[in-house]
Amino acid sequence: MRTVKMVVTGPFNAGKTQFIKTVSEIDVVSTERKITRESERVKETTTVAMDFGRITVDEDVVLYLFGTPGQRRFDFMWEILSEGMLGFIVMVDSCRPETFREARSILETFRAYAPTPYVVAANKQDLKEAWSLEDMRIALRLNSTVKLLPCVATDKESVKTVLLELLYLVLEEMEKRAT
Amino acid sequence: MALRGNLKDFGLNQLLNLIHLAKKTGTLFLEGPRTKAWLAFREGKLAYGQYGDEDNSLAAILYNARKLNAHQFRLIKERGNSMNDKELGLLLVNAGYVSQQEVLASLQEYMLNLVKRLYTWLEGSFHFDSERLPPNDKINLRLNLENLLLEGARQLKEIEQLQDEIPSLDIALKFRERPETNVRNLRLSKEEWQVVSFINPKNTLKQIAQALRMNETEIRRVAYGLVQAGVVEFVRPERPIPQPVTLGIPNATPQEQVSLVRKIIQRIRSL
Numbered sequence: 001m002r003t004v005k006m007v008v009t010g011p012f013n014a015g016k017t018q019f020i021k022t023v024s025e026i027d028v029v030s031t032e033r034k035i036t037r038e039s040e041r042v043k044e045t046t047t048v049a050m051d052f053g054r055i056t057v058d059e060d061v062v063l064y065l066f067g068t069p070g071q072r073r074f075d076f077m078w079e080i081l082s083e084g085m086l087g088f089i090v091m092v093d094s095c096r097p098e099t100f101r102e103a104r105s106i107l108e109t110f111r112a113y114a115p116t117p118y119v120v121a122a123n124k125q126d127l128k129e130a131w132s133l134e135d136m137r138i139a140l141r142l143n144s145t146v147k148l149l150p151c152v153a154t155d156k157e158s159v160k161t162v163l164l165e166l167l168y169l170v171l172e173e174m175e176k177r178a179t
Numbered sequence: 180m181a182l183r184g185n186l187k188d189f190g191l192n193q194l195l196n197l198i199h200l201a202k203k204t205g206t207l208f209l210e211g212p213r214t215k216a217w218l219a220f221r222e223g224k225l226a227y228g229q230y231g232d233e234d235n236s237l238a239a240i241l242y243n244a245r246k247l248n249a250h251q252f253r254l255i256k257e258r259g260n261s262m263n264d265k266e267l268g269l270l271l272v273n274a275g276y277v278s279q280q281e282v283l284a285s286l287q288e289y290m291l292n293l294v295k296r297l298y299t300w301l302e303g304s305f306h307f308d309s310e311r312l313p314p315n316d317k318i319n320l321r322l323n324l325e326n327l328l329l330e331g332a333r334q335l336k337e338i339e340q341l342q343d344e345i346p347s348l349d350i351a352l353k354f355r356e357r358p359e360t361n362v363r364n365l366r367l368s369k370e371e372w373q374v375v376s377f378i379n380p381k382n383t384l385k386q387i388a389q390a391l392r393m394n395e396t397e398i399r400r401v402a403y404g405l406v407q408a409g410v411v412e413f414v415r416p417e418r419p420i421p422q423p424v425t426l427g428i429p430n431a432t433p434q435e436q437v438s439l440v441r442k443i444i445q446r447i448r449s450l
Contacts, residue, residue: 004439105346128181164448167447178436
């Protein structure tokens with residue numbers, strides 16, 4: 001049995017847990033805990049170790065999706081989670097520009113851990129407060145070659161598109177190496 | 180889509196940078212703790228603005244710039260209320276009170292000072308309205324934001340913020356490939372010119388700082404200003420030996436890896 005891993009990272013409350021829940025065939029093994037800090041109380045719970053979802057590809061291959069905790073004080077988990085990953089997705093809440101700087105910093109951190117392919121998913125694009133992709137690209141200082149994708153983490157098709165775009169990048173990278 | 184938020188989280192310099200790079204047209208409304216302001220842009224260039232309920236009429240701007248005396252200013256205010264700024268400007272130029280260059284220079288100085296004052300706002304809300312075009316009755320400028328962005332960066336006193344932006348000095352700079360930006364047209368300080376002369380993907384910021392005897396904050400401030408102005412961008416320094424990339428499927432040949440990823444793609448499509 002081969003296991004393949006992809007990581008979903010991003011700032012606090014970006015929608016990582018929801019993203020994994022939407023496509024996982026098992027109930028996500030979540031490590032959510034009640035939030036104690038008043039300043040972070042924009043939701044009831046947060047991930048403290050990791051989220052864990054699974055997609056069975058066939059009898060020999062399983063894809064695992066790992067969601068990282070969004071808060072910096074749990075960042076000791078990030079390097080562990082990034083080991084051996086096929087690629088990673090940086091989730092960003094399109095409605096919260098105050099998290100863009102943090103998202104960029106997380107992106108740089110993960111790129112330093114492993115130079116694997118990645119995409120940036122602009123979550124909550126269905127909300128009217130969402131920033132446009134064009135504005136987000138500038139605010140996040142993303143080069144035009146970086147894939148910045150619209151995303152609605154509760155929508156299965158949207159999540160599938162993000163995963164597929166990342167896999168196309170991985171495939172492109174591997175084909176380059178295979179030739 | 181919405182472009183709104185809080186200046187505490189997304190500062191004026193970042194906003195101007197965004198407007199500049201996206202070549203936006205519209206009006207940026209700012210609401211600070213004590214007063215409001217707006218800045219109107221056309222294709223990423225500053226056209227006009229207002230600070231609080233300050234008199235931003237052409238007559239007031241020329242009077243404050245000492246191009247009109249108190250008597251002339253009072254007369255214009257008494258008689259010229261039916262005239263808009265464009266008509267007044269034309270009248271003053273034709274009558275020989277001021278030259279066209281003086282009008283434009285005074286407006287430009289007023290707008291630059293307005294933005295400089297806004298840089299002191301560390302708190303407040305903002306929203307950008309692309310439907311609200313620069314005012315028709317005013318003499319619109321086409322002020323390039325690059326120099327303003329440099330000025331804004333110079334005013335950044337928060338060392339922590341600079342460290343947040345550039346956590347490591349083991350990073351290099353390279354010139355952005357933007358033909359419309361000519362570095363010679365920018366008003367750079369002596370320090371900025373010195374750094375510009377060292378820009379090369381092989382030189383890390385740490386090396387440049389050592390060469391120029393700058394401290395970490397100084398090199399961060401200069402590099403941040405140049406990046407915000409869109410002149411340069413960060414690059415990882417070139418490494419003599421490329422590091423081997425380990426992809427996430429151990430013990431698999433390249434062909435097996437490709438095949439595996441294709442299987443995963445098929446599976447995701449079928450979900």
